[in-house]
Amino acid sequence: MQINPAEEFMETGQRDQTATDPSQRIEDMEQEEGETDNVRKRIQPWTRQITVRGIITSAIIGSIYSVIAMKLYLTTGIIPNFNASAALLAFVFIKSWTKILEKAGIVSIPFTPQENTMVLTSAVACYSVTVQGGLASYLLALNKRTYEQAGVDTPGNNPSSYKQLSMGWITGYQFLVCFIGVFVLIPLRKILIIDYKLTYPTGMATAVLINGFHSTRVKEAKKQIRGFIKYFSLSFLWAFFQWFFSGKQNCGFARFPTFGLQAQKESFFFDFSLTYVGTGMICSHIVNLSLLFGAVLSWGVMYPLLKNLRGEWFPADVSEESMKSLNGYKVFISIALLLGDGLYHFVKVTYITITSLHGRMNRRNLDPVGSNQNVSTSNYPNKDEIFIRESISMWVGVVGYIAIAILSAIVLPIMFHELKWYYIIICYILVPALAFCNAYGTGLTDINMAYNYSKVGLFAVAAMAGKEHGVVAGLLACGLVKSVLSVSCILMQDFKTGHLTLTSPRTMFVSQAIGTVIGCIVAPLTFLLFYKAFDIGNPHGEYKAPFAIIYRNLAIISVEGLSTLPEHCLELCYGFFAFAVGMGILRDVLPTKIGKWLPLPMAMAVPFIMGAYFTIDMCVGSLVVFLWQKINSQKAELMVSAVASGLICGEGLWILPASLLALAKITPPICMKFLPS
Template sequence: MARKVEEEEYEEDEGESIERVFEGQEVPDWKEQVTARALAMSALLGFMFSVIVMKLNLTTGIIPSLNVSAGLLGFFLLTSWTRLLNKAGVPGVKPFTRQENTVVQTCVVACSGIAFSGGFGSYMFGMSERISEQSGEVRDEDSIKNPSLGWMIGFLFIVSFLGLFSVVPLRKIMIIDYKLIYPSGTATAHLINSFHTPQGAKLAKLQVKTLGKFFAMSFSWGFFQWFYTGGKDCGFSSFPTLGLEARRQKFYFDFSATYLGVGMICPYLVNLSVLLGGIISWGIMWPIIEHKKGDWYPADLKPSSLRGIVGYRVFISISLILGDGLYNFLKVLTRTMTALVAQVRGMMSGPSLPISEAGGDLGPVETFDDQRRTELFMKDQIPNTLALSAYAVTAAISIITVPRIFHQLRWYHVATSYVIAPVLAFCNAYGCGLTDWSLATTYGKLAIFLVGAWAGASNGGIIAGLAACGVMIGIVSTASDLTQDFKTGYMTLASPRSMFVSQVIGTAMGCVIAPSVFWLFYKAFGDIGTPGSEYPSPNALVYRNMAILGVQGLGSLPKHCLDLCIVFFVGAIVVNLARDLAGPNIAQFIPLPMAMAIPFYLGPYFGIDMCIGSLIRFVWDHVDGARAKAFAPPVASGLICGDGIWTLPQSVLALAGVRPPICMKFLPRLTNLQVDAFIKSLPPPPR
């Protein structure tokens, strides 16, 4: 599971006009918006954010929105570069515009988005032999496909562009006709617009300075911690902050700057839901079920066997995820269809000219901002025939090539996906415009079950289901991302062509950068995907076991596991229903089942980190709310980025064979006495 946290929605006052502020500035042509310096900076930031997203993918899968950080850093770096060239007397340096800023933000988010939608912490890595061994299934060549840089890059190039082509013909309907909100895209546009005003530029400079300060602190802290990790279960991440017994049940603070930062960005309810899920599972359920060893499940199983305690952890978390996903899928789909039908009926029953100069009974008068934005948005159009032709050609290539990468996936599986995908892409893009919620992973999970069952266990249904999941997520995710960017471009007067081109370029960058970053992690840290390791990749096991369920059914579950799964599946639906019926005042205290599901397998330790981050933000909000609103996101981004970028030198040291010199480990007092006695009994080393 991976869920992008919603950004705070920024709204303009009705009496203000943003475009009046920029009225005297000439809007550059779309080719002048997609500049070489913008693309170069996008590649640099795209790589940095891909490293961060990959680290989060391979640990917990909770990924906060990085749009604000991308826009802020793009603004700072390019304004600094432009100012430096001007001071050096370089002729012909063009000013940095908000349209160019939008291109950078779009390109960076498209690039780092592939690190998520590429499935490196979920469906793609779930195909590997390492994850297969944890599932405890019978070894079968047709159910394994180990990572390789070549096929991963090829697969992403094949499936990641179809979603872009599928929604291009609908851009006017989404943005102009239906006036969908797209809260994240709107928030990002407001921020970019504010950066380019004199007051906003001054604030942005202070925000970047704050981000840089906490980036340096976080990076230095990661470097310091590394010296004490010279063995298994060594270092500050193994510090028994709540006691040794609590640590055995995964209750401890691991001094992670990343999840402190994530906690400061995430809504309080997300963080508390994660902690509550950890308390219910590791504090209550798992200790009780472990006492049933020998009754509910054999006592002599391997620790990683799904027929033992791990089976309860994995499948109950899956049931929570599926219950939450199913409810939200039906909710968003119903809301989407209802709103769509209402809008179509309104357009059909209304006058042919919905807006007149005088207003009157024919509809509301457009504001100056709306008129200006609509004029520019309609200026540089992307031919629908080009988009549809590109979709058809790319789909044909995919139908031929994807089965060559995954021989378990037949051509008709891929063809069926591409017939259905545009409808699902539209639903996801429309629903995202209403709710700011992308259901790309939910559509992917549906593909796992449907295609896996269609292919069958004897024909490699596990790999077929996981590969179909990748195809579906690749299409549906990029479709909603592009429409968000169209909304951002609409509000910053960036051309639809520049938005589309920057999204295509960013996606192409991501298809190379994201697999390369994963490959670096995979080679540098040899225990990726192993429980208890630095990068356990819990979602990979979850996705693989979904594929196993889809192919083999429920017969392999431990005793009473199915009963508990049904209880939690229904419970997730009931909790979501209660949230919707209770009203906003009460709903803010009802937990989120999807967030609760994450620690069921992984443990609550990162939830403790996130809650401490929430506590810092809560206190800051009450002490100085205005300053917290302006500077908490840069502080959090600095903590996340610094700790994430430290992974690069750490992986280089690991590849070079350089090991940390110290192991800091904590033992019970009696065990420590035994260790001391054993050391004293050893003969002295030779001189």
């Protein structure tokens, strides 16, 4: 699917509201009499597909989703895939723009699927920096608070292993590690999209949505726009209303004891967050049920039992935030689930990739003539012709990649003395091969494995750097690998969308570059807005930043081994690791009608740290979709994505004024709190 830990996982667990069978929907749209030919006749040169209004719109949408993604990442760590939502929002913005100009008597250029795709690509590239740039995970793991949470007496967690987070070095780091990903797979775009005909389900579904917006079915598009605006307004006003009652920590509707005060102590309550409800509407039912299962297993069963073992399994006098207390079990069991599920999918996707490549090579050797005719015998030759004709020189990718790699090898060691230049060179030599494997696997399975490759970089570099510098070097190398692989994979998904919407690859490349530049500025600003306005990293607050402590402990384990684990934690980790691998195997071995309902360990791991409250919200969203589909399945298929997007964006937009009020030291006037009678 946007499993870094959890956010990459949501790309595979998302509910596709745009089409039940994207390829069939594309064929249906292609067969609409005369429509496709007319669209092709209207295709403009690639230089005119990139417009000023499109760049402005993409910057606005990318900034909105950067705020939303940052909020989700700092609270739950779960990021749904926003591609369909961003495509809808781009359509709403540009259509509203043109209508306003028309009423003012100003003639504007037509709004085309190609411009819609350009806006989508740039916006997704922008907010992806927020998600993949590690601001809420491996970079936040470098700050002093996360260092203290990991235990100042923990071996390997030495006082020199934390950094003061500042706009300057964060922005420079983002530009160096994210922008290079735009270049790495340019020479291979034709192979992946045209020759191998990889589906990239997310990119294909988004193309279906965009083509649908610009087809003759204007009535459906208008319904989606009205639904989005309605629920966007509702969500924004509800968030504004809630703010007045949240005067202090643990106050307001967000702490409403839905199931009673005792359940609230164990984090089981509905917190009235429409963002999580909307997220639950986008995610598949099994993702939401897996989250709930993980919450019940951890906070409902395991943690109450472990609390009774205080003084036996872990010291009774240590802080709750220490890794030697209950918190250690929370973090390391989550890591075991993440690594187990991630390792299984890594092996699975690698096997599928190697097998598929081997099969293609054999077919090409046996029938070279037939294989060379793949492009010319395509069902949609005009699409392929446009994609190939608007070529991007291989030298653009090669020179761009080498130039930024050399610049990184010079600048990054100056910024961080722990990160040696030869670590960077080694990473950048290996990354192109990893990027191809990751992009190929994503095209087959829709699972982005960048987070797994990044952990390999973390473990290897942390071990090479040793105890003194291993934590910092490992975390920074992790970001280097993950950012390149994620950005390149996202670009290839967008190339698939552009291929099906007849958008020039040059447009896609430039749009991705523009969005990445905007994102490298917007993402640090967004992060520092949250960092200054809210209590980031407080394990008892709203913004727990769960993956910061996970990444730091992964780095510590890399340099110190397993000696940092609390008593009997290793045995529990072995058990949950085996459980995660076993669930992956069973899901693939059992019949689909049974296997599809087995819990997803990657989703289960999140509430082990975060608590159960957000899982309740997401299950409510899943319940709404389930009932809607039972009552009116056609309307649900059309409107669920628009309604969910409105709920997410409305409350997400309120975060900006709320942050500014917090920075101005303006607090809500009322504290609504619930106490036992």
